[in-house]
Amino acid sequence: MDTMQAVWLENGELTYRRDAPIPRVPPGEALVKIRRAGICSTDLELVKGYYPFTGIPGHEFVGDIVDCPDRPERVGQRVVGEINAPCGICTACVSGRPRHCPHRTVLGIVNRNGAFAEYLTLPTGNLIRVPDAVSDAAAVFVEPLAAALQIQQQNPIRPTDRVLVLGAGRLGQLIAQAITGTGCALQVAARHPVQRRLLERRQIPWIDEAQVRQRYYDIVIDATGTAAGFDAARRAVRPAGTIVVKSTYKGELGIDLSALVVDEITVVGSRCGPFAPALRLLEKGIVDPTFLMADLYPLSNAAAAFNRAKEPGVLKVVFVPYG
Amino acid sequence: MDTMQAVWLENGELTYRRDAPIPRVPPGEALVKIRRAGICSTDLELVKGYYPFTGIPGHEFVGDIVDCPDRPERVGQRVVGEINAPCGICTACVSGRPRHCPHRTVLGIVNRNGAFAEYLTLPTGNLIRVPDAVSDAAAVFVEPLAAALQIQQQNPIRPTDRVLVLGAGRLGQLIAQAITGTGCALQVAARHPVQRRLLERRQIPWIDEAQVRQRYYDIVIDATGTAAGFDAARRAVRPAGTIVVKSTYKGELGIDLSALVVDEITVVGSRCGPFAPALRLLEKGIVDPTFLMADLYPLSNAAAAFNRAKEPGVLKVVFVPYG
Numbered sequence: 001m002d003t004m005q006a007v008w009l010e011n012g013e014l015t016y017r018r019d020a021p022i023p024r025v026p027p028g029e030a031l032v033k034i035r036r037a038g039i040c041s042t043d044l045e046l047v048k049g050y051y052p053f054t055g056i057p058g059h060e061f062v063g064d065i066v067d068c069p070d071r072p073e074r075v076g077q078r079v080v081g082e083i084n085a086p087c088g089i090c091t092a093c094v095s096g097r098p099r100h101c102p103h104r105t106v107l108g109i110v111n112r113n114g115a116f117a118e119y120l121t122l123p124t125g126n127l128i129r130v131p132d133a134v135s136d137a138a139a140v141f142v143e144p145l146a147a148a149l150q151i152q153q154q155n156p157i158r159p160t161d162r163v164l165v166l167g168a169g170r171l172g173q174l175i176a177q178a179i180t181g182t183g184c185a186l187q188v189a190a191r192h193p194v195q196r197r198l199l200e201r202r203q204i205p206w207i208d209e210a211q212v213r214q215r216y217y218d219i220v221i222d223a224t225g226t227a228a229g230f231d232a233a234r235r236a237v238r239p240a241g242t243i244v245v246k247s248t249y250k251g252e253l254g255i256d257l258s259a260l261v262v263d264e265i266t267v268v269g270s271r272c273g274p275f276a277p278a279l280r281l282l283e284k285g286i287v288d289p290t291f292l293m294a295d296l297y298p299l300s301n302a303a304a305a306f307n308r309a310k311e312p313g314v315l316k317v318v319f320v321p322y323g
Numbered sequence: 324m325d326t327m328q329a330v331w332l333e334n335g336e337l338t339y340r341r342d343a344p345i346p347r348v349p350p351g352e353a354l355v356k357i358r359r360a361g362i363c364s365t366d367l368e369l370v371k372g373y374y375p376f377t378g379i380p381g382h383e384f385v386g387d388i389v390d391c392p393d394r395p396e397r398v399g400q401r402v403v404g405e406i407n408a409p410c411g412i413c414t415a416c417v418s419g420r421p422r423h424c425p426h427r428t429v430l431g432i433v434n435r436n437g438a439f440a441e442y443l444t445l446p447t448g449n450l451i452r453v454p455d456a457v458s459d460a461a462a463v464f465v466e467p468l469a470a471a472l473q474i475q476q477q478n479p480i481r482p483t484d485r486v487l488v489l490g491a492g493r494l495g496q497l498i499a500q501a502i503t504g505t506g507c508a509l510q511v512a513a514r515h516p517v518q519r520r521l522l523e524r525r526q527i528p529w530i531d532e533a534q535v536r537q538r539y540y541d542i543v544i545d546a547t548g549t550a551a552g553f554d555a556a557r558r559a560v561r562p563a564g565t566i567v568v569k570s571t572y573k574g575e576l577g578i579d580l581s582a583l584v585v586d587e588i589t590v591v592g593s594r595c596g597p598f599a600p601a602l603r604l605l606e607k608g609i610v611d612p613t614f615l616m617a618d619l620y621p622l623s624n625a626a627a628a629f630n631r632a633k634e635p636g637v638l639k640v641v642f643v644p645y646g
Contacts, residue, residue, distance in 0.1 A: 050581070092562065100562035100587065102538070154587070215425070230580060239415065239423035248584050252577035257553060258373075260592035261571050264423070264477070267590040269583035 005321060006117035007302040010054045012047055016302050020056070022119050029121045031067035032079065036140040037115035037319045039309040041170065041225050042248065043108070047306065050250050051109060058115030058319070059083040059108040062130060062139035071124050079127040080142040081120075082275055083107040099272050116299060118321045128275050134282045140318055141174065141289035142278045148175040149281075150273025151221060151244050152182070159183040164217040164236050167224035168195035168206065170292065170316050171246060175223055176204045177287045187217075189232075192313030198292065212236050222246060227253050239263040244270050289316075296320045328644060329440035330625040333377045335370055339625050343379070345442050352444045354390035355402065359463040359619075360438035362632040362640045364493065364548050365571065366431070370629065373573050374432060381438030381642070382406040382431040385453060385462035394447050402450040403465040404443075405598055406430035422595050439622060441644045451598050457605045463641055464497065464612035465601045471498040472604075473596025474544060474567050475505070482506040487540040487559050490547035491518035491529065493615065493639050494569060498546055499527045500610045510540075512555075515636030521615065535559050545569060550576050562586040567593050612639075619643045 006020035025031045038060035046053050061081065068074045086093050086101035093101050107122060108114020130139045148171065157163060161184040165176050168190035176188045176199060190196045190206040199206045213236065220237045221244045222229035230253055233243045243265060260267070281287040294315040297305035302319075309317040329343035348354045361383035369376050384404065391397045409416050409424030416424050430445060431437020453462045471494065480486060484507045488499050491513035499511045499522060513519045513529040522529045536559065543560045544567045545552035553576055556566045566588060583590070604610040617638040620628035625642075632640040 097563050102562075150587075154589070227580075239425075240420050245580055245584050248581040250581070252579050254575035255578050255580075256575050257550075257568055257578075257592070258571035258573070260590070261568050261594055263592060264473075264594050265592045266477070267583070269580070269586060269588045271584055271587050 004118035005299045006056045007058070007299055008055070009046060009057050012049050014047060014302055014306060016300050020117060023113065023121045025067050025069060025121055028070060028123050030065050030071070030074065030124045030127055032061075032063040032081065032120050032122065032127065033066045034061050034063040034115055034118060034120060034321050035078075035136050037061040037321070038140045038144070039305060039317045039319070040144060044306070044310060045248060045250070046109065048250065050248065053109060055108070056113040056115075056117050057108045058117070059106070060140055060143040061115035061120070062136050062142070063120070065127060066119075068124060074124065074127070077127070078130045078139075080130055080139055080275060080279070081107065081122045082126040082128070083109070083143060084272060085112060085123050085126060116302065116319055128279065131279060131283045134279065135290065137290045137293060138282045138288070141292070141316070142275055142282065144171055145174050145178060145278040145281065145287060145289065146273035146275045147171065147246070147271065148178045148273065149277050150270050151175065151246070152178070153273055154270055155219070155242055155244060155268055157182045157184050157219060161185065161218040162216065163187070164189065164212065164220045166220065166222050166229050166232055166236070168192070168199060169223065169225065169313070172223035173198055173292050173315070174287070174289060175221055175246070177202055177289070178281065180204060181281075181286055194313050194315075198315070201291065202288070215239065217241060219244065225249060227251065230255070234265070237265060239265070242266045242268060244268045246270055292316050293318055327441035328622045329379045330381070330622055331378070332369060332380050335372050337370060337625055337629060339623050343440060346436065346444045348390050348392060348444055351393060351446055353388050353394070353397065353447045353450055355384075355386040355404065355443050355445065355450065356389045357384050357386040357438055357441060357443060357644050358401075358459050360384040360642045360644070361463045361467070362628060362642070363467060367629070367633055368571060368573070369432065371573065373571065376432060378431075379436040379438075379440050380431045381440070382429070383463055383466040384438035384443070385459050385465070386443070388450060389442075391447060397447065397450070400450070401453045401462075403453055403462055403598060403602070404430065404445045405449040405451070406432070406466060407595060408435060408446050408449060439625065439642055441622075451602065454602060454606045457602060458613065460613045460616060461605045461611070464615070464639070465598055465605065467494055468497050468501065468601040468604065468610060468612065469596035469598045470494065470569070470594065471501045471596065472600050473593050474498060474569070475501070476596055477593055478542070478565055478567060478591055480505045480507050480542060484508065484541040485539065486510070487512065487535065487543045489543065489545050489552050489555055489559070491515070491522060492546065492548065492636070495546035496521055496615050496638070497610070497612060498544055498569070500525055500612070501604065503527060504604075504609055517636050517638070521638070524614065525611070538562065540564060542567065548572060550574065553578070557588070560588060562588070565589045565591060567591045569593055615639050616641055
């Protein structure tokens with residue numbers, strides 16, 4: 001059996017393997033050789049035990065199709081991949097919500113090996129060709145940029161809206177860039193100097209957390225990744241406003257639901273988003289995520305890569321299987 | 324000074340007064356002589372200390388304008404009244420959200436004496452004429468029916484939606500009747516036999532709580548008035564569905580926000596609503612709340628009226644100041 005390098009997660013422990021089997025290609029799927037794969041906060045939460053995942057983590061990638069039995073003409077295409085692999089026949093799937101299919105597997109998250117390896121497989125229909133104008137350095141951000149765009153997919157932002165993004169880490173930066181195009185009055189609460197400089201590079205106004213106005217913003221987006229984010233969002237949103245929650249973390253949060261009723265707040269949970277518009281924004285240069293990359297690592301240095309990604313204020317850490 | 328009968332709430336205690344002063348009419352307001360006033364769950368929560376209100380409670384009423392210095396031609400009109408009295412000049416007011424004015428008073432709830440009395444005052448603009456075809460018995464339900472319609476004002480219901488109303492008390496019955504007109508696939512989880520019979524009278528399908536399908540409904544409306552309602556709604560709503568919360572009660576609820584993110588649930592807090600459409604539905608007989616009335620009481624029997632309203636499964640208890 002042919003083998004490959006991979007990062008393996010089991011019982012909250014990451015190990016580097018030289019001898020992982022190269023996956024066989026199931027019917028309807030394609031084999032992708034990975035160029036780059038990014039570490040996301042969800043990966044850090046997986047290691048902490050947020051989900052009981054055993055296998056190869058990683059769900060942000062760009063790579064090349066090297067085997068595609070049902071669509072051989074696609075071999076050689078450079079692609080990114082929608083991470084949810086739905087059943088295609090249940091109510092959620094046929095109602096246009098395949099990303100909520102209860103039988104889905106999710107790349108590197110639920111019952112499907114992921115992208116921190118030399119190869120992965122995904123259904124052919126999940127793989128989307130990357131335009132030549134989009135570099136590998138940019139394409140590895142397509143999945144989180146799609147997640148950022150899901151905010152507007154669920155809750156259109158109007159040009160006159162006052163919008164606050166809480167948190168200027170990996171996802172917060174992409175959200176801020178994606179929202180800028182609406183023309184809304186955007187502010188980003190950024191904690192770390194490096195985060196503030198990155199926002200300045202895109203002329204996005206940042207403020208200190210202490211400067212956040214209370215009961216003021218039409219829409220507040222919690223991209224802090226922490227429980228404290230919701231409380232801050234609750235204070236900042238105006239009555240009859242909307243809080244979009246992007247943070248996932250372990251545990252419950254105490255919420256005064258009656259106050260949400262009296263103030264008629266809408267809370268929107270938001271997860272994965274559409275890839276095609278993300279690729280359009282990258283192709284046109286409206287969003288430029290490339291300077292958000294912190295470091296490149298080989299798979300053999302997985303432990304160091306994960307430690308780096310955990311540092312406060314650190315941006316995108318990316319694996320390069322073929323250095 | 325002329326006096327009137329009134330129910331007085333102070334430190335969680337209700338007393339009946341014969342000698343309350345008849346309110347003077349402030350500039351821009353009108354004096355209303357009350358025909359009927361209904362007891363709402365919010366009144367019961369006020370007595371429990373949900374808000375620190377001291378004064379005359381009551382915010383559901385129908386009455387006659389008996390003094391109106393700035394619009395004398397309105398004297399004699401039979402009216403209902405929007406309960407929020409906004410400042411008219413703040414950002415919320417000029418942005419079309421006067422019911423969220425931070426300086427507002429609220430009839431019988433915040434810094435304004437209410438309807439469990441012989442007279443009340445409200446800004447003239449808050450008073451809406453009741454069409455002749457709408458009886459007093461129906462008109463006293465305009466305020467809670469408007470609150471029911473606020474659900475659709477915030478979150479349009481489509482004809483193909485599967486909608487579950489949790490709770491078939493006073494508000495749940497009105498919500499169910501108001502929603503029926505959309506043609507949606509509606510079910511109401513009703514606990515008490517009397518509630519089920521009232522739903523049957525309007526051909527609204529009820530189910531037992533044990534029959535509620537899990538992760539199934541597009542929209543779930545929590546009208547239980549209890550913390551348990553949200554948990555039940557969370558189990559019943561499908562991924563990417565919406566929970567509308569109508570319940571207010573004291574205290575915080577532990578919520579797994581990350582699960583809301585993964586399932587992309589939208590939670591909508593919903594409070595007061597528009598009076599004009601409520602009057603239209605009553606005038607056309609599309610909603611008939613009159614058989615939801617449990618009992619009529621004189622103000623002098625306030626303690627008994629409140630005790631009656633607290634009984635499980637009991638419907639609308641109404642004061643008739645002039646019996």
